[in-house]
Amino acid sequence: xxxxxxxxxxxxxxxxxxxxxxxxxxxxxxxxxxxxxxxxxxxxxxxxxxxxxxxxxxxxxxxxxxxxxxxxxxxxxxxxxxxxxxxxxxxxxxxxxxxxxxxxxxxxxxxxxxxxxxxxxxxxxxxxxxxxxxxxxxxxxxxxxxxxxxxxxxxxxxxxxxxxxxxxxxxxxxxxxxxxxxxxxxxxxxxxxxxxxxxxxxxxxxxxxxxxxxxxxxxxxxxxxxxxxxxxxxxxxxxxxxxxxxxxxxxxxxxxxxxxxxxxxxxxxxxxxxxxxxxxxxxxxxxxxxxxxxxxxxxxxxxxxxxxxxxxxxxxxxxxxxxxxxxxxxxxxxxxxxxxxxxxxxxxxxxxxxxxxxxxxxxxxxxxxxxxxxxxxxxxxxxxxxxxxxxxxxxxxxxxxxxxxxxxxxxxxxxxxxxxxxxxxxxxxxxxxxxxxxxx
Amino acid sequence: xxxxxxxxxxxxxxxxxxxxxxxxxxxxxxxxxxxxxxxxxxxxxxxxxxxxxxxxxxxxxxxxxxxxxxxxxxxxxxxxxxxxxxxxxxxxxxxxxxxxxxxxxxxxxxxxxxxxxxxxxxxxxxxxxxxxxxxxxxxxxxxxxxxxxxxxxxxxxxxxxxxxxxxxxxxxxxxxxxxxxxxxxxxxxxxxxxxxxxxxxxxxxxxxxxxxxxxxxxxxxxxxxxxxxxxxxxxxxxxxxxxxxxxxxxxxxxxxxxxxxxxxxxxxxxxxxxxxxxxxxxxxxxxxxxxxxxxxxxxxxxxxxxxxxxxxxxxxxxxxxxxxxxxxxxxxxxxxxxxxxxxxxxxxxxxxxxxxxxxxxxxxxxxxxxxxxxxxxxxxxxxxxxxxxxxxxxxxxxxxxxxxxxxxxxxxxxxxxxxxxxxxxxxxxxxxxxxxxxxx
Numbered sequence: 001x002x003x004x005x006x007x008x009x010x011x012x013x014x015x016x017x018x019x020x021x022x023x024x025x026x027x028x029x030x031x032x033x034x035x036x037x038x039x040x041x042x043x044x045x046x047x048x049x050x051x052x053x054x055x056x057x058x059x060x061x062x063x064x065x066x067x068x069x070x071x072x073x074x075x076x077x078x079x080x081x082x083x084x085x086x087x088x089x090x091x092x093x094x095x096x097x098x099x100x101x102x103x104x105x106x107x108x109x110x111x112x113x114x115x116x117x118x119x120x121x122x123x124x125x126x127x128x129x130x131x132x133x134x135x136x137x138x139x140x141x142x143x144x145x146x147x148x149x150x151x152x153x154x155x156x157x158x159x160x161x162x163x164x165x166x167x168x169x170x171x172x173x174x175x176x177x178x179x180x181x182x183x184x185x186x187x188x189x190x191x192x193x194x195x196x197x198x199x200x201x202x203x204x205x206x207x208x209x210x211x212x213x214x215x216x217x218x219x220x221x222x223x224x225x226x227x228x229x230x231x232x233x234x235x236x237x238x239x240x241x242x243x244x245x246x247x248x249x250x251x252x253x254x255x256x257x258x259x260x261x262x263x264x265x266x267x268x269x270x271x272x273x274x275x276x277x278x279x280x281x282x283x284x285x286x287x288x289x290x291x292x293x294x295x296x297x298x299x300x301x302x303x304x305x306x307x308x309x310x311x312x313x314x315x316x317x318x319x320x321x322x323x324x325x326x327x328x329x330x331x332x333x334x335x336x337x338x339x340x341x342x343x344x345x346x347x348x349x350x351x352x353x354x355x356x357x358x359x360x361x362x363x364x365x366x367x368x369x370x371x372x373x374x375x376x377x378x379x380x381x382x383x384x385x386x387x388x389x390x391x392x393x394x395x396x397x398x399x400x401x402x403x404x405x406x407x408x409x410x411x412x413x414x415x416x417x418x419x420x421x422x423x424x425x426x427x428x429x430x431x432x433x434x435x436x437x438x439x440x
Numbered sequence: 441x442x443x444x445x446x447x448x449x450x451x452x453x454x455x456x457x458x459x460x461x462x463x464x465x466x467x468x469x470x471x472x473x474x475x476x477x478x479x480x481x482x483x484x485x486x487x488x489x490x491x492x493x494x495x496x497x498x499x500x501x502x503x504x505x506x507x508x509x510x511x512x513x514x515x516x517x518x519x520x521x522x523x524x525x526x527x528x529x530x531x532x533x534x535x536x537x538x539x540x541x542x543x544x545x546x547x548x549x550x551x552x553x554x555x556x557x558x559x560x561x562x563x564x565x566x567x568x569x570x571x572x573x574x575x576x577x578x579x580x581x582x583x584x585x586x587x588x589x590x591x592x593x594x595x596x597x598x599x600x601x602x603x604x605x606x607x608x609x610x611x612x613x614x615x616x617x618x619x620x621x622x623x624x625x626x627x628x629x630x631x632x633x634x635x636x637x638x639x640x641x642x643x644x645x646x647x648x649x650x651x652x653x654x655x656x657x658x659x660x661x662x663x664x665x666x667x668x669x670x671x672x673x674x675x676x677x678x679x680x681x682x683x684x685x686x687x688x689x690x691x692x693x694x695x696x697x698x699x700x701x702x703x704x705x706x707x708x709x710x711x712x713x714x715x716x717x718x719x720x721x722x723x724x725x726x727x728x729x730x731x732x733x734x735x736x737x738x739x740x741x742x743x744x745x746x747x748x749x750x751x752x753x754x755x756x757x758x759x760x761x762x763x764x765x766x767x768x769x770x771x772x773x774x775x776x777x778x779x780x781x782x783x784x785x786x787x788x789x790x791x792x793x794x795x796x797x798x799x800x801x802x803x804x805x806x807x808x809x810x811x812x813x814x815x816x817x818x819x820x821x822x823x824x825x826x827x828x829x830x831x832x833x834x835x836x837x838x839x840x841x842x843x844x845x846x847x848x849x850x851x852x853x854x855x856x857x858x859x860x861x862x863x864x865x866x867x868x869x870x871x872x873x874x875x876x877x878x879x880x
Contacts, residue, residue, distance in 0.1 A: 028591065031591070136736070136737035145761075216475065296757070297744060297755070300576065301743040302741075303740065304738065304740035304741065311738050314736035315737070317736070318588050320589055329771070331769075339475070
């Protein structure tokens, strides 16, 4: 089948994802043409430096520094530059010109999505971004379309490969955080400046996007509670393992009704304990997985590569083929139906469970004092493990390690309790506070 | 938001899935209206007996026995009767009338899909069937849309919950096949006549559908090689476990180039050994999972409930919401782009690995005779484990158990070898032949 119609595709950016998208477009021309019903013609690639080094050999004549001109001569624009500007201005220009836009830019969608979706809606263009969350894994389209007739209650995902690689190494090799980070950097899992990953800014943006789509709501990135993995110690990992848990950095988005009866949405990112039996516990290395609980479908899991140039390019091309089919045959865009007015809830409103590790004085009354504080804060103790005083510490200051698992309580009560515990004279140190997720 | 437009939905069948679809349509009217931009009005449910028992209480006035009249007054028809007729005739009638059709009918799609898709294409209607494979798990839409720009190389799935439940019990409880089947029947995992499940006719139909969509090809159900689980013994399960494997009934669809250089598609269903480390090994009970390998995306896995009325209803409603959006806003259907002309390959053409268990005479030369036969058939031995002669068997007939794992070879060579082994005088019995999947 020879297709005579063409769809003009402009590519913005030729980094690790962009160069793979360009390569696949050029190599798979016939197959893509058969699927779309028209040839996808790569009309150009805008870059800052046309002579820069690329991951992939691409024809030199494709490169241009004039992004605006490229955009205005295209039917579909694929933005893979990353960052807020000039991506934001260029996407707006493309949409205003009537072109559909495909992007992998999670930072931009999480922070300026609303403004871009409203341009798209006004002009009847479409802005899709499957690659922005969980790389190659199809998750946004299934949430938006396959589960369109269901009610998503909860999304819990490992959406950052770098931190999963680090935590996985701490578990499987006994590395310290610093060692694991160094290896991650050497192997290319972590960037030179790993802040966005290990402080969970990356996961926070993805959580905002996941919550927006899952709950048909506007979830601003600032409303997503964020804690990174920088305070996780080898000792916490060991203690978690001993108790049958694995530490994972989770992005959690759920519908909740607060104790005051307010229905809202909680989106949050933090390292948490997950039962070793939970499907998410088996997600190793740099992989991603998203666990979805829907009212009718029950639990679903989507698993695969969360990053990587060629893997992410697969998701970009999926969106591109959809946009191209729409260009050829017509039809509505994948609109952002944000009809929910459920408010974003503060982290204090959610209920969760804590596992608190303490070093305590090994003297009569210490335990009573501590458990009394739990009762005062309305938090009930589910498990309590006291391990023998550390012989090496000497008789002068006998102390024991206490690991207390709580029943569900509001985050507010638990946080206040954790603070108060640090002030108890019998408590030498609060050595770890982690939430427990994935259990009723 | 009050929607004044309505989309008229006719439901054919009120069994376990149909009654849940009706319930969710009635209960979630407002939320669905917000997502679709129009109310979904359930105009009626056609059943054989309007006074029959239902899983769910539904208004009596919805029921009718006049399916044709119901269809002709509907904008979208949801077929959940199952079976070939009258479903086939009624779906054809609905499509001819211009209505989009949603179905969960795998038997019908696998055997008469071609004829129905061609009606849909001719009249510009759409026929979708996400619920036909892997129940609640979104798999067909991700294959068709999210991976539209990628090249799917292989799909390997656990797509039948009944047999997975049975094999899982044989592994975890040591049940015999008969015991496990009895429990499955008691718990409602297996039907009174379990033939379709345990003989893998159900999985065969699903494999045909998966292969068709993954490879954009026509894959007739008859071309799918099928072996059920009825010959799996407790001893085979135990031996698999000892060797680090799990026995799973797999539906495998892959692109292949035969030794003669023919590019084709192989679709097949059989019980096979999967490494205990493979993600599919962790799929327990009645769950389903589909493992997809795509050229760019790499390995992906989709996991969830493979059956159940309300779970399957989720997938049906996802298709229904898509069809309703299309009804409201217009646009092209999800066409069946079957542009590939790759032939379906005979099972003899594929390469695979076998694990063969033999009871052999424990006498000099026996091993040489057996391994000689491997060489003759061009099959190379990868692992060979001989266990001590069974003391209880007495001295008259000393025999040993031999478990031989092969390297990759064509199925044709392996099958001929397995047959030939039975004729060797030193071989008392071929006690097990299983393929090994999920490894290079």
